[in-house]
Amino acid sequence: xxxxxxxxxxxxxxxxEENGYEALxxxxxxxxxxxxxxxxxxxVIADIEQAIADKFRALMGASKTVVATREVEGVIAxxxxxEDASDTxxxxxxxxxxxxxxxxxAGAAPGPARRLYRIDDxxxxxGVCNGIGxxxxxxxxxVRIVFVALTLAYGAGALFYIIMAILIPSAxxxxxxxxxxxxxxxxxxxxxxxxxxxxxxxKTFGDRRAYREWRRNFKNEMRxxxxxxxxxxxxxxxxxxxxxxxxxxxxxxxxxGWWFAVPFLRLLSALVAVVCLFxxxxxxxxxxxxxxxxxxxxxVWAGLIILIxxxxxxxxxLKFMRHAMYYGSGYDPVCAGWLHxxxxxxxxxFIAVVVWFASRHSAQVHEAIRNLPHEIHSAVDSVRRWWAxx
Amino acid sequence: MSSINEKFTPIRKGxxxxxxxxxxxxxxxxxxxxxxxxxGTEFATQEGTLYPLLSKMRREELVDYEWKESEAGPPRKxxxxxxxxxxxxxxISEYWQQISATVKSLGxxxxx
Numbered sequence: 001x002x003x004x005x006x007x008x009x010x011x012x013x014x015x016x017e018e019n020g021y022e023a024l025x026x027x028x029x030x031x032x033x034x035x036x037x038x039x040x041x042x043x044v045i046a047d048i049e050q051a052i053a054d055k056f057r058a059l060m061g062a063s064k065t066v067v068a069t070r071e072v073e074g075v076i077a078x079x080x081x082x083e084d085a086s087d088t089x090x091x092x093x094x095x096x097x098x099x100x101x102x103x104x105x106a107g108a109a110p111g112p113a114r115r116l117y118r119i120d121d122x123x124x125x126x127g128v129c130n131g132i133g134x135x136x137x138x139x140x141x142x143v144r145i146v147f148v149a150l151t152l153a154y155g156a157g158a159l160f161y162i163i164m165a166i167l168i169p170s171a172x173x174x175x176x177x178x179x180x181x182x183x184x185x186x187x188x189x190x191x192x193x194x195x196x197x198x199x200x201x202x203k204t205f206g207d208r209r210a211y212r213e214w215r216r217n218f219k220n221e222m223r224x225x226x227x228x229x230x231x232x233x234x235x236x237x238x239x240x241x242x243x244x245x246x247x248x249x250x251x252x253x254x255x256x257g258w259w260f261a262v263p264f265l266r267l268l269s270a271l272v273a274v275v276c277l278f279x280x281x282x283x284x285x286x287x288x289x290x291x292x293x294x295x296x297x298x299x300v301w302a303g304l305i306i307l308i309x310x311x312x313x314x315x316x317x318l319k320f321m322r323h324a325m326y327y328g329s330g331y332d333p334v335c336a337g338w339l340h341x342x343x344x345x346x347x348x349x350f351i352a353v354v355v356w357f358a359s360r361h362s363a364q365v366h367e368a369i370r371n372l373p374h375e376i377h378s379a380v381d382s383v384r385r386w387w388a389x390x
Numbered sequence: 391m392s393s394i395n396e397k398f399t400p401i402r403k404g405x406x407x408x409x410x411x412x413x414x415x416x417x418x419x420x421x422x423x424x425x426x427x428x429x430g431t432e433f434a435t436q437e438g439t440l441y442p443l444l445s446k447m448r449r450e451e452l453v454d455y456e457w458k459e460s461e462a463g464p465p466r467k468x469x470x471x472x473x474x475x476x477x478x479x480x481x482i483s484e485y486w487q488q489i490s491a492t493v494k495s496l497g498x499x500x501x502x
Binding site: 011012031035038039040043044047048050051054057078079080081082083084085 | 407421435436437438439441442443444445446447448449463464467
C-alpha cells in the first residue's frame with residue numbers, strides 16, 4: 001500500500017505515489033535552480049511541466065489512474081537534466097575576467113545525473129567493478145585489483161562483490177546506461193559549485209559590500225544544493241532498500257546457502273581471533289609479536305591494546321557481514337535466532353578447541369596465562385597513577 | 391569511440407542551436423517533432439535541454455511560437471523562424487561551409 005499524492009502540473013491533475021512525487025519535486029526544484037536568473041524561467045518551467053504532464057497522460061488508461069514511482073523516474077530520465085542555454089554565451093561579452101567561472105561551468109558534461117549501476121558490457125562477472133569504475137571515474141582495472149586484493153586478504157572482497165551484485169541494479173535501458181557514467185552526481189556537483197563559488201568570492205576581495213552580497217548568495221545556493229544532495233541520498237537509500245527487499249525480503253526462511261555462509265564467516269572471524277590470541281600470547285610471554293619487538297618506551301599493556309584494536313578493525317567487517325545475513329533472514333525472529341545460535345556454536349566451539357589444543361601442546365600458553373593477572377594489575381596501576389597525576 | 395564522443399561533447403552542444411534553426415526552418419514544428427528528428431542522430435537530446443534553448447532563441451528573436459490545438463490533449467506551442475532567425479541560419483550555414491572546407495583542406499599535401 002502506497003500513499004498517493006495529487007499534484008497539479010500546469011493545470012493537469014495527476015495522482016502520484018509518494019516517492020514518485022518526491023522525485024518529481026526534486027527534479028522541478030533543481031530545474032528552477034538551474035534557471036535562476038533566466039528571464040524566461042517561469043515559462044520554461046511551465047513548458048517542462050506540460051511535457052511531463054503529456055508523458056503521464058500517455059501512461060494513464062481507463063483502469064490505471066496512479067502514476068507509479070518507477071514511471072515517474074522513467075519520465076524524469078527521459079526529460080533529462082534542465083540546462084540553462086543562456087549560460088554559455090553570457091560569459092562572452094563580459095570579457096576575460098569571467099573566464100575562471102565560465103571554464104568549470106563549460107566542463108560539466110551534459111546527460112543524466114550519475115548513479116551507481118552494474119554495467120554488463122565488458123564485465124567479467126556481474127559488472128560490479130565496471131559500474132563502480134564508471135561511477136567513480138577510475139579505471140576498471142584498478143577497481144578489480146582492489147577487489148582481488150580484498151578477496152585475498154580475508155575473503156571480504158568476494159563477499160562484498162556478491163552483496164553489491166545483489167544490491168546494485170543492472171543498467172538495462174539506454175537512459176540507465178547513460179546514467180551509469182553520466183554527469184557527476186549532486187555530491188560532486190556540490191563540491192564543484194562550492195569551488196566555483198569561492199572563485200567568485202575571491203574577486204570581491206577588498207570590497208566589503210560586494211563581499212557581503214556574495215556571501216549571502218553563496219550561502220543560499222549552498223543551502224539549496226545541500227537539500228538536493230540530501231534528497232538524492234534518500235532516494236538512493238530507498239532504491240537500495242527496495243532492491244534488498246525484492247531479493248531477500250518476503251522469504252520466510254533463509255535459503256540453504258545461509259547455513260554455509262554463516263558458519264564460514266564465523267570460522268573466518270574465529271581464525272582472526274586465534275591469530276589475535278596467538279599474538280597476544282606471544283606478546284605477553286616474549287614481549288614480541290611475530291618476532292617484532294615492541295619499540296622501547298611502550299609498556300606491554302599498551303601493546304596489548306594496540307593489538308586488540310588492530311584485530312578489531314579486521315574482525316568488524318566480517319561481523320557486519322554476518323549481521324547483514326541475519327538482517328536478510330526476513331526479520332523472522334525464530335530464523336534469525338537459529339542463525340545466531342548456529343553462529344555462536346561455530347565460533348565458541350572453534351575457540352574452545354584451539355585453546356584446549358594450545359594449552360596442551362604449548363608451554364608458552366601456560367606461561368602467558370600465568371602472566372595475565374600480573375599484566376592486568378600493572379595496567380590498572382598505570383591507569384591509577386596516571387589518574388592521580390591529573 | 392566513447393572517448394571521441396566525449397571530446398566532441400562541447401562541439402555538439404554548440405551546434406545544437408544551428409540544427410534546431412535548420413529543423414524549424416523547414417516547417418512549423420513543436421518540441422516532440424524536433425526531438426524526433428534529432429533522436430536518430432549524434433545530436434539526440436532531451437526536453438530538459440531543448441526547452442531552455444528554445445526560450446533563449448525566442449528571447450534573441452530567432453524563433454517565435456504560436457499556440458495550436460492538438461487532436462488529443464492541450465494546445466501545443468508550434469515554433470517557426472522569424473526573419474532574423476532566417477538571416478542567422480543563412481549566416482551560420484555559410485560559416486559552416488567555410489569550416490568544413492577548412493577541415494577538409496588542412497593537413498593535405500599541397501598539389502605539385
